[in-house]
Amino acid sequence: MAEQQQLPKAKAKVADIHTHMYPPEYVKVLESRNTIPLVRKFPTASDPRLVLLEAEVPLLESAQQDPSLLPGRPLTKHFSSLDQKIHFMDTHSIDISVISLANPWLDFLPSDQAAPSATSINSSFSSMCATHPGRLYFFAALPLTAPPSDLLASITSIASLPYCRGVILGTSGLGSGLDDPALLPIFTALAEANLPIFLHPHYGLPNSVFGPRSAAGEYGHVLPLALGFPMETTIAVARMFLAGVFDAVPKLSMILAHSGGTLPFLAGRIESCIVHDGALVKRMKEGGKRRSLWEVLRSQVYLDAVIYGEVGLKAAVEASGSSDRLMFGTDHPFFPPVGGEKGEEDGEWESVGLNVKAVVKAMGDGVEYEGVMGGMRSGF
Ligand code: URA
Numbered sequence: 001m002a003e004q005q006q007l008p009k010a011k012a013k014v015a016d017i018h019t020h021m022y023p024p025e026y027v028k029v030l031e032s033r034n035t036i037p038l039v040r041k042f043p044t045a046s047d048p049r050l051v052l053l054e055a056e057v058p059l060l061e062s063a064q065q066d067p068s069l070l071p072g073r074p075l076t077k078h079f080s081s082l083d084q085k086i087h088f089m090d091t092h093s094i095d096i097s098v099i100s101l102a103n104p105w106l107d108f109l110p111s112d113q114a115a116p117s118a119t120s121i122n123s124s125f126s127s128m129c130a131t132h133p134g135r136l137y138f139f140a141a142l143p144l145t146a147p148p149s150d151l152l153a154s155i156t157s158i159a160s161l162p163y164c165r166g167v168i169l170g171t172s173g174l175g176s177g178l179d180d181p182a183l184l185p186i187f188t189a190l191a192e193a194n195l196p197i198f199l200h201p202h203y204g205l206p207n208s209v210f211g212p213r214s215a216a217g218e219y220g221h222v223l224p225l226a227l228g229f230p231m232e233t234t235i236a237v238a239r240m241f242l243a244g245v246f247d248a249v250p251k252l253s254m255i256l257a258h259s260g261g262t263l264p265f266l267a268g269r270i271e272s273c274i275v276h277d278g279a280l281v282k283r284m285k286e287g288g289k290r291r292s293l294w295e296v297l298r299s300q301v302y303l304d305a306v307i308y309g310e311v312g313l314k315a316a317v318e319a320s321g322s323s324d325r326l327m328f329g330t331d332h333p334f335f336p337p338v339g340g341e342k343g344e345e346d347g348e349w350e351s352v353g354l355n356v357k358a359v360v361k362a363m364g365d366g367v368e369y370e371g372v373m374g375g376m377r378s379g380f
Pocket residue numbers: 020052102103225331334335
């Protein structure tokens with residue numbers, strides 16, 4: 001049995017801002033699909049498999065010949081059961097969860113299906129939150145493939161939902177990434193409505209960078225999840241910064257998944273490359289004084305604390321400017337226990353213990369710890 005870490009008894013409330021669900025109607029869509037993202041049953045597995053990532057496609061294909069090769073991850077009741085979410089929160093002494101649709105959200109839907117799906121999913125999340133007032137809030141999903149007027153209308157409508165605290169967004173935007181000028185009205189509408197963006201990766205890096213042994217399944221999910229995901233976030237935010245999005249929408253506020261990918265570590269290098277590019281500096285100064293990436297990180301960016309290591313957490317505090325800007329998360333229901341014992345998923349999760357342990361090591365168990373765990377945000 002893996003070593004578990006009890007949360008030190010926090011005086012203030014503990015809030016989990018990185019925790020996902022797929023409402024049942026979303027699972028139905030995945031079950032109907034033949035290309036990723038999809039849900040597929042295998043005779044050799046008790047739970048259906050949830051296959052989401054491009055990096056999982058080679059194994060999905062080999063599973064046609066050899067069904068002992070199971071692609072993706074088991075789609076357990078943790079993904080869509082609210083009772084299970086509450087049980088998980090109680091087991092880990094989590095008072096408040098801000099739930100969000102997991103990747104890849106509505107990115108793959110045809111234009112005419114996106115807005116009705118977003119309405120249905122956001123209303124499911126609203127109803128879930130209403131059954132546990134004060135314990136549940138949510139980040140809404142946006143219908144990014146819908147016509148622009150529907151997308152803007154959806155922002156107006158989620159802004160009036162009482163438990164909505166922001167939106168979850170991937171890095172694809174309208175198809176050309178988050179530095180696309182066509183997104184500026186969307187970012188402006190979100191900022192005006194006081195809805196922060198929880199930025200979460202999904203697409204990672206091209207499979208080819210991980211090599212054939214990774215594609216054959218030899219390294220499991222390590223390279224796409226541990227490296228592809230954080231690099232995707234890093235690149236998306238760097239592109240937004242270089243395009244001047246943060247200056248164009250100064251009220252925009254973002255929470256970056258996985259402690260900002262590698263931004264806390266690489267912000268200095270990004271800055272150095274900018275100042276050594278005269279043309280770029282000139283363009284970035286056009287509106288007046290150029291703000292550095294550090295300044296933007298410390299004023300418009302919050303980071304989650306889902307990095308599982310003391311060094312990463314310390315870098316995240318340093319980059320975001322204060323432990324108040326770092327927010328505890330679990331990434332539930334991803335990273336469940338893998339011991340294989342029946343019912344193990346109903347107990348404490350090693351992934352949570354590992355992360356809490358890292359927070360304690362980086363912050364101590366006093367006021368900074370409480371701040372990261374949610375103390376400052378108990379007024380959700
Ligand atoms: N965590 C997530 O949020 N999504 C994944 O696909 C894998 C891990």
